[in-house]
Amino acid sequence: AQPSAPAPISAPLRALEFGQLNFLHTTDTHGWLAGHLEEPSYSADWGDYVSFATRMREKAEAQGQDLLVIDTGDRVEGNGLYDSSEPKGIFLSEILRHQHIDVITSGNHELYKQNTSEAEFLSTVPNFRGKYLASNIDISHPETNELVPLAPRFKKFTTKKQGIRIVAFGFLFDFTGNYNNTVVQPVEKTIKEDWFQEAIRDKEVDLFLVAGHVPAHSPEYWAIFEEIRRIRWDTPIQFFGGHEHIRDYAKYDSKAFALASGRFMETIGFTSIDGLSTGDQSSAASSPVFKRRYIDNNLYSFYHHTGLDEESFPTENGLNVSQLITESRSALRLDHVHGCVPRTLWTSRVPYPNPNSVFTWLQTRVLPDSLKDESRGEVPSVAILNTGAMRFDIFKGEFTQDTIWTISPFTNSFRYVKDVPYEKVQLIMEVLNKQPKVLETLESGSKLSPLPCPENLARAAYFTTEVVEEDLETQPVYNIAGSHQAPLSVDRLDEKILPGYTTKDDAGTDGDDTVHSPISFYEVPNCIQALLSADKSGVPETVDLIYIEFIQPHLAMAAKFASLDVDFFKDSEVYMPSTTLTDLLLAWVKKHWKCE
Numbered sequence: 001a002q003p004s005a006p007a008p009i010s011a012p013l014r015a016l017e018f019g020q021l022n023f024l025h026t027t028d029t030h031g032w033l034a035g036h037l038e039e040p041s042y043s044a045d046w047g048d049y050v051s052f053a054t055r056m057r058e059k060a061e062a063q064g065q066d067l068l069v070i071d072t073g074d075r076v077e078g079n080g081l082y083d084s085s086e087p088k089g090i091f092l093s094e095i096l097r098h099q100h101i102d103v104i105t106s107g108n109h110e111l112y113k114q115n116t117s118e119a120e121f122l123s124t125v126p127n128f129r130g131k132y133l134a135s136n137i138d139i140s141h142p143e144t145n146e147l148v149p150l151a152p153r154f155k156k157f158t159t160k161k162q163g164i165r166i167v168a169f170g171f172l173f174d175f176t177g178n179y180n181n182t183v184v185q186p187v188e189k190t191i192k193e194d195w196f197q198e199a200i201r202d203k204e205v206d207l208f209l210v211a212g213h214v215p216a217h218s219p220e221y222w223a224i225f226e227e228i229r230r231i232r233w234d235t236p237i238q239f240f241g242g243h244e245h246i247r248d249y250a251k252y253d254s255k256a257f258a259l260a261s262g263r264f265m266e267t268i269g270f271t272s273i274d275g276l277s278t279g280d281q282s283s284a285a286s287s288p289v290f291k292r293r294y295i296d297n298n299l300y301s302f303y304h305h306t307g308l309d310e311e312s313f314p315t316e317n318g319l320n321v322s323q324l325i326t327e328s329r330s331a332l333r334l335d336h337v338h339g340c341v342p343r344t345l346w347t348s349r350v351p352y353p354n355p356n357s358v359f360t361w362l363q364t365r366v367l368p369d370s371l372k373d374e375s376r377g378e379v380p381s382v383a384i385l386n387t388g389a390m391r392f393d394i395f396k397g398e399f400t401q402d403t404i405w406t407i408s409p410f411t412n413s414f415r416y417v418k419d420v421p422y423e424k425v426q427l428i429m430e431v432l433n434k435q436p437k438v439l440e441t442l443e444s445g446s447k448l449s450p451l452p453c454p455e456n457l458a459r460a461a462y463f464t465t466e467v468v469e470e471d472l473e474t475q476p477v478y479n480i481a482g483s484h485q486a487p488l489s490v491d492r493l494d495e496k497i498l499p500g501y502t503t504k505d506d507a508g509t510d511g512d513d514t515v516h517s518p519i520s521f522y523e524v525p526n527c528i529q530a531l532l533s534a535d536k537s538g539v540p541e542t543v544d545l546i547y548i549e550f551i552q553p554h555l556a557m558a559a560k561f562a563s564l565d566v567d568f569f570k571d572s573e574v575y576m577p578s579t580t581l582t583d584l585l586l587a588w589v590k591k592h593w594k595c596e
């Protein structure tokens, strides 16, 4: 772990059940390879994970079993270790490559910008040659401009110990927000292509492995499942997914399951399968048995599951990677303090509006204090921001160079349209805050990206509907002061149960390795608005409508519903040139949250 990381807190743990074939899985790490430096539950770093994967492989192989390591994308954007360097990602790419990954795929974040996808093509794909799969992504070659596959479409391989024959694919969900140097072909179309049809007709296969940046429960995975089942009615299928930032497990049939392993290096997913046929030996079991666990990313869990300790657990490679992370953080000055946060602000752990909500803070303080374009003088305005623009909670204490990227990694700036009737703005807000279905599909047929953060959409079934009184005073219960002294060696069931993930999935409620008490999640709106007006006494007739540029296509659609005759693409102008939301936030923190 990183030198400043809090030690994990001992907790009751559920065991991992190994099988013939075992997997470790990460997804949506978004640059958090240093782990969480303020949360003991997730304080292990990528170096610890390198050691963990090695020790788990040694353990499996000593039992004659196999272990494979999977990553399903969105490795970039969301942490200083990625976003703070120039060019972005040069440190991260060097750290990432030290993990032995067997199958790796791209997420949507690898494709938002031209330089990100080109870095993927020129660095990550070669660093993981033979492992990186891109079943439905092409890229315009940076030198020849020719459209080529980002990586091989699929691969076939045989596991080392058991001789399990695997055909593996690497998909991305039907993403349409990519820059125009890449092409993401819809999954439903890709699976009709000859190469896919041939691959699933291969009779010498014991397992289909579908890795992808695709939600575990999704139409895309359902389509792949049905297509394979049309040809291979009982070959086991293991899916690995992501994108929704949640822990999830989906049962497609008794021989096909999908695991999603959360976000931001909070979770290492584990699955195992027993009862597979191996090579030409058919299995004695009538049906394979699939198991799953969501491991909290900390050393207490890692030691427990490997049966090792502080002395015997780390590998030389793992320690070197941790050291490389420390050096990279130091070169990027990620511990540099910009201000001191007076109290914790939450994205979804408190209801909105609330004094402890990030969105209330933005609405009442940051946007009114910061959005001012000198060229517009005292003209009243309304600013609209999508809640998905804020990615993480802000913990009480030091606000560092790392914090700014964890909360606001996107490089969007602001645009505005003059003289919009205030009542139309309110209608637009109503439309924007309706369920996503209203604004899902453009006339062109392409889909709009959701406005809230992905976990907010995916957790809809688990929202806390009645306000829990304690949440109004919520403090960061999992970064408890004094946790550094918590004993590591104890493993008793009467230990204090700490708040954390309590996942419900298709296999039940026993998936989390660590037994936690539940945390509340409250629904937040798709967008918030702030009225910026010198005259606080009444509502203005017309306003400048200022908005974060990410929501421009959504606004264009909403304007039609609100019968507002504005072409947002043609009639809008840049507001506060060269200023991003990240710049505004940082300037506000420096000015208002000075350390005593």
Ligand SMILES: O=c1ccn([C@@H]2O[C@H](COP(=O)(O)O)[C@@H](O)[C@H]2O)c(=O)[nH]1
Pocket: 074, 108, 109, 243, 244, 245, 386, 387, 388, 389, 390, 410, 411, 412, 449, 450, 451, 452, 453, 454, 550
């Ligand atoms: O420029 C941007 C890009 C994305 N968002 C928000 O993020 C989600 C997508 O998040 P994933 O990590 O890919 O799941 C998108 O739906 C937006 O809510 C943004 O606000 N600005």
